[in-house]
Amino acid sequence: MSVDAENVRKIARLARLEVAEERLKPLAKELNDLLGWIEQLNEVDVDGVEPMTSAVETQIHLRADEVTDGNIRDQVLANAPKSEEGFFVVPKAVE
Numbered sequence: 001m002s003v004d005a006e007n008v009r010k011i012a013r014l015a016r017l018e019v020a021e022e023r024l025k026p027l028a029k030e031l032n033d034l035l036g037w038i039e040q041l042n043e044v045d046v047d048g049v050e051p052m053t054s055a056v057e058t059q060i061h062l063r064a065d066e067v068t069d070g071n072i073r074d075q076v077l078a079n080a081p082k083s084e085e086g087f088f089v090v091p092k093a094v095e
Helices: 005-014 021-042 073-077
Strands: none
Touching (some): 005 021
């Protein structure tokens, strides 16, 4: 697949990006270079290779998933500019 200046113009319009006319051809070349690199990656034989999430083996330390209500409502509301009856008071956003 090859990308030309007209394709770049259409992609930019769909992405709601303003691209100057003189940038269309250089962007088309960059996109073609990226697509060529992806084609090279598709040629790599990955049979038998396990997927990984990181190049370095790490152990994730998880805390116990315990549900609590916190019991700190008054401390949280103390930071609020305004509160009433245990709730934040905010300006009305919809008329």
